[in-house]
Amino acid sequence: MLRHPSNWLGIFAVTFGAAACKAPPARQAVSGKAPATTEAGGPSPSRLYASRTLHKPPPLTGSGEAARRNVLSFIDWAGMSTVEEREDARKAITGARDNGDVAKVLCDEAFQAQKTDHSRALLVLAILGEMRSSVGAECLERFMRLPFPDSGTVVDGEIVEQTALGTLQAKAIAGLAYMRTARGDEAVLRAVAKHPSRIVRAEAINAYLWNHGDTPQARATLRRYVRKGEEAFLDRIRREPGDSASVFNRRLDAYLKAHPEAIPPVPEHGKRTEKDTLQDKRNPPAPPPRP
Amino acid sequence: MPMNRLLVRVIALLTVLPGAVYPQCTQTSASQADRDLWNIHGCWQAFFLWQYLAYDMHEGDWSGRGWNDACNRNLEYPKHWNAAYLVTYGLLDNYYQSFHGTIDYRSTGEAAGNSFKNSVYHAPTNRTDIFGAWVWHLIGSDEIQTSCLLYNPTVANANPGSRAGDFMHEGWHGWMNKYNWNNGSAGGHRPCQPQPNGSCTLGQCTVNGCDYFYFHGISAYLFGAMWETDGTANRFHSPNQVQVEFLCDVADQPQSWVPASVRQAAQADANQRAAQRFINGPGYTCGSPRPW
Numbered sequence: 001m002l003r004h005p006s007n008w009l010g011i012f013a014v015t016f017g018a019a020a021c022k023a024p025p026a027r028q029a030v031s032g033k034a035p036a037t038t039e040a041g042g043p044s045p046s047r048l049y050a051s052r053t054l055h056k057p058p059p060l061t062g063s064g065e066a067a068r069r070n071v072l073s074f075i076d077w078a079g080m081s082t083v084e085e086r087e088d089a090r091k092a093i094t095g096a097r098d099n100g101d102v103a104k105v106l107c108d109e110a111f112q113a114q115k116t117d118h119s120r121a122l123l124v125l126a127i128l129g130e131m132r133s134s135v136g137a138e139c140l141e142r143f144m145r146l147p148f149p150d151s152g153t154v155v156d157g158e159i160v161e162q163t164a165l166g167t168l169q170a171k172a173i174a175g176l177a178y179m180r181t182a183r184g185d186e187a188v189l190r191a192v193a194k195h196p197s198r199i200v201r202a203e204a205i206n207a208y209l210w211n212h213g214d215t216p217q218a219r220a221t222l223r224r225y226v227r228k229g230e231e232a233f234l235d236r237i238r239r240e241p242g243d244s245a246s247v248f249n250r251r252l253d254a255y256l257k258a259h260p261e262a263i264p265p266v267p268e269h270g271k272r273t274e275k276d277t278l279q280d281k282r283n284p285p286a287p288p289p290r291p
Numbered sequence: 292m293p294m295n296r297l298l299v300r301v302i303a304l305l306t307v308l309p310g311a312v313y314p315q316c317t318q319t320s321a322s323q324a325d326r327d328l329w330n331i332h333g334c335w336q337a338f339f340l341w342q343y344l345a346y347d348m349h350e351g352d353w354s355g356r357g358w359n360d361a362c363n364r365n366l367e368y369p370k371h372w373n374a375a376y377l378v379t380y381g382l383l384d385n386y387y388q389s390f391h392g393t394i395d396y397r398s399t400g401e402a403a404g405n406s407f408k409n410s411v412y413h414a415p416t417n418r419t420d421i422f423g424a425w426v427w428h429l430i431g432s433d434e435i436q437t438s439c440l441l442y443n444p445t446v447a448n449a450n451p452g453s454r455a456g457d458f459m460h461e462g463w464h465g466w467m468n469k470y471n472w473n474n475g476s477a478g479g480h481r482p483c484q485p486q487p488n489g490s491c492t493l494g495q496c497t498v499n500g501c502d503y504f505y506f507h508g509i510s511a512y513l514f515g516a517m518w519e520t521d522g523t524a525n526r527f528h529s530p531n532q533v534q535v536e537f538l539c540d541v542a543d544q545p546q547s548w549v550p551a552s553v554r555q556a557a558q559a560d561a562n563q564r565a566a567q568r569f570i571n572g573p574g575y576t577c578g579s580p581r582p583w
Contacts, residue, residue, distance in 0.1 A: 001424040001500070002464040002479025033350045035343050037336065037362040045332040049548055079327045079552035083545065090583055113323075118447045119556045120323035126555060129582030153419055153440070157483060157491055157499030158567065160440060164447040167559040174580045198497055202566040202573060207580035232495070233566075238576040239509075241543040245387045249508035256506060262571045264503035264524045270473025287345065287379050288337045 001156070045290055055088050057081070060096040067101035075109065079123050093130045100135045103128065107139035114146070114168060121168050129175020137179050140172045141187060148196045166199035173200055177207035193225040201226075205233045232259055315417040316439035318356070321364045324450035327550035328373055334362035338379075342372045347402035347412035347432065356415055367415055367442050374454035375400070381549045382540055384514065389544040390536035392514030399466070399517070399533065400458030402432065407518045408465030411435045413458075422448055423457040425464035425479070433468075435461040452541045452557030456534045463530040466518060474502065474529060481570065494570035502529035504569040531568045535561050539577035551583075 042048070058073045074092070081089050096102045106128050113121035125143065128136040146169070152161035173191050176184040191204040205222055212218035219234055226234060237255050239248055256263060321329070332338065339361050342348075348368070350358050357366025364373065378400055384392045395407075404410035410432040416424070418438050426434040440446045441454045448454070464479045466472075475481035480500035483491035493501045505527040512519070520527045528536075538561035542554050558578045565574030 001421045001461070002427075002467070002474075033358075035339055035348075035350075035353075035358045035361040035368060037334070037360060039334060039362040041336045042333045045335050048331070048333050079323050079550055080330060081551045083547045083549070083554075086551075086583070089551070093583060115445070117320075117322050117444050119325075119444075119450045119552050122555050122559055123323060123552050126582045155419075155421055155440065156478065156480070157497075160446060160448075163563055163567075164445070167447055167563050170562070171555075171559065171582065175582045177580065178582050198566050199563040202576075203562065203580065206576050210580045229495075233573055236573050236576050238579075239539060239543060240579050241388075243388065243509075245509035249510075252506060252508055262504075262506065264505055264571050266523055267503075267505075267520075267527050268473045269471050285341070287341050290380050 054082065054085060057085070057088050057092040060092050060102055061099065063099075063101045067099070068105045071102055071105040071109065075106075075120070075124060075127070078127060079120070090130060093127055094132070097131055097133045100133075103131060103133045103135035103139065106131075106136070107142075110139065110143060114143075114165075118164055118168070122171055125168060125171040125175060129171065129178050132179055137176065137181075137184060140175045143172045144169055144176070144187065144191070162197060163199065166197035169195070169197065169200045170203035173204045174207040177204070177211045180211055189221070189225045192222060193227065198230070201230065202233050202236070205230075206236065206238065209234070210238070232262065235259065316356075316367055316415075317443040317445075318366045320444050321370065322444040322449050322556075324452070324550070324552040324556045325364060325370055325373055325444070327552045328377060328451045329364045329369075331548055331550065332376055334364075334369075335376075336362075338376060339369075339372045342375045342379075345401045345403075346371075346375060347410070348414075349412070352412075352414040370442050370449075370451075370454065371413065371415075371437065374451040374458070377451045377541065377549070377553065378455045378458065381546055381553075383544045383546055385544055386510055386514065388509060389540050390509065391512060391517045391540065394515045395512075395517035396455075396459060396537055396540075398515070399462035400435075400455065404432075405518075408462055408469050409433055411462065411465060413437070421478075423461045425461040425468075427468065433465055435465075437461075447556075447563075448560065450556040450560075451553055452538055453560045455541075456538045456557070456560060459537045460530045460534040463528065463533045466528075467530070470520070477501075479530065495572040496570045497567050500568070501570045502531040502568060503571055504532050504535075504565075504574040505529065506574075531564060532574065535565050535574050535577075538564070539575065542577050 057077050059070055060074045062070045078089055106124055110121055110124040113124055128139055146165060148165060149161040152159045173188055177188045188204045188208050191200055195201050208222060209218050222234055235255055235258055237251050353368045357363055357368035360366055361369055363369055378396050382393050383389060398405050398407045402411055411434060412432045413435050416436040416438050419440055421438050422440050423438060424436040426436060428434060437457055441448050441457055443449050467474050477500050480502055481493055483493045483496060483499045483501060485491050491499055505524050538557045542558035542561060545554055561577040
């Protein structure tokens with residue numbers, strides 16, 4: 001969001017003239033007290049990192065109370081896990097596929113976190129989706145049935161509660177698509193056609209395509225469900241971590257050729273808000289090297 | 292505005308400012324993603340003693356928000372510098388796969404004036420009708436405000452990636468101002484238009500604050516050159532686009548140690564924003580839809 005001279009200093013200056021402008025001192029780049037803590041300094045980040053044992057996820061096993069403890073411990077590990085530990089996490093998660101107690105605890109945790117901690121809920125839904133278990137699938141379907149809010153905190157015409165649930169249900173629908181079952185696909189196609197959130201519809205399209213190998217047949221199936229005006233989502237460009245520049249750029253060129261309406265108009269110049277030359281803030285020193 | 296009303300407004304504002312901004316955000320907990328990133332650096336003090344200078348942050352603005360308790364990860368100031376840590380060290384800077392480099396994102400979000408923008412300082416706001424704001428000031432630095440919605444853990448945007456993404460978004464309003472670009476009248480974006488079915492949309496944009504997505508390839512910009520434009524749609528960025536590209540780079544091109552919870556939250560934010568906020572959208576989808 002952009003705000004122009006509605007600030008008090010601007011109004012003061014406009015009202016009382018240039019002389020008044022000199023009264024409030026310009027903000028100094030470096031002044032005042034530094035932030036502080038009463039805690040003793042700990043080890044450097046790289047020493048902390050070196051002290052971690054990588055590639056050793058906690059067990060995702062057990063039943064009853066043991067399952068609950070193990071699941072909570074695994075979520076903590078999974079949240080912190082590194083890019084290089086992705087396969088370790090996948091292996092541990094799929095290893096728990098047949099453990100209904102583990103899936104049930106994960107499910108309870110997803111519903112609980114949805115109310116208190118969005119990023120934790122996202123994490124747990126990702127684990128449930130990767131697990132591809134029948135208990136997990138039922139849980140994701142139940143999560144998809146959470147009522148979509150129609151009011152709340154509005155930012156730029158966006159209801160933030162809708163965005164919060166929409167991003168979580170998008171993760172749930174990705175999990176259902178990853179089941180690669182008729183029942184999962186049915187839920188995905190229903191979301192493509194009927195979910196009230198574009199966030200979820202968009203992810204349902206993307207996940208269905210990806211799980212069906214991005215084939216023309218998958219695209220043809222989706223065409224029967226996709227809402228009018230959202231056809232471009234069938235061709236949306238996906239940037240995956242391993243994509244080279246040439247692969248991505250070819251995909252982008254093809255998209256823009258197929259969708260000339262996506263080429264934006266020439267940007268427009270506006271009215272500049274002039275300011276004097278008090279731009280004297282110097283570049284700070286380089287950040288401390290990560291030791 | 293009639294002079295008498297203007298004077299009343301000035302007096303009212305002078306009565307309540309400065310010092311009117313008391314902390315109202317949730318400061319009793321931090322999101323999983325904030326906690327996980329925090330555990331990576333363990334409150335590295337040398338960093339926040341650099342960061343408050345680099346982002347030009349002041350005790351008067353952040354008092355009661357963790358300025359004097361900078362290792363308490365539940366508080367706002369520690370959450371702010373947690374996000375800055377991600378910007379400063381968290382990206383891989385792979386020229387052949389990243390949209391932009393750390394130098395671009397730091398130059399956009401940090402305080403110093405440069406080719407990207409005039410100088411800014413960072414301050415909090417208790418408003419909950421915005422995520423953040425870039426505020427022009429007649430004298431001295433402009434201001435980047437970040438709201439409670441970037442700090443309260445129940446909100447989807449209260450994670451280090453989304454918070455840092457807002458630094459990019461607001462910083463890019465500074466770029467627009469520096470180079471005299473008009474991005475629309477709805478808070479620096481284009482307003483949606485009421486539709487017969489009761490919705491308010493503009494092209495593919497479904498919110499009231501729409502941008503164009505100026506699509507560009509990977510390796511199209513040298514690192515450090517994100518500020519450049521040729522004045523055409525071929526080489527240009529909008530605030531939401533810079534935000535999406537930053538979030539994509541956090542999700543897909545991070546340093547190995549960036550926690551999974553941080554990457555996943557960044558991916559979710561990038562993808563929802565790309566689906567909702569662009570007139571000529573959707574923007575790119577970031578990452579694979581495989582759940583893990």
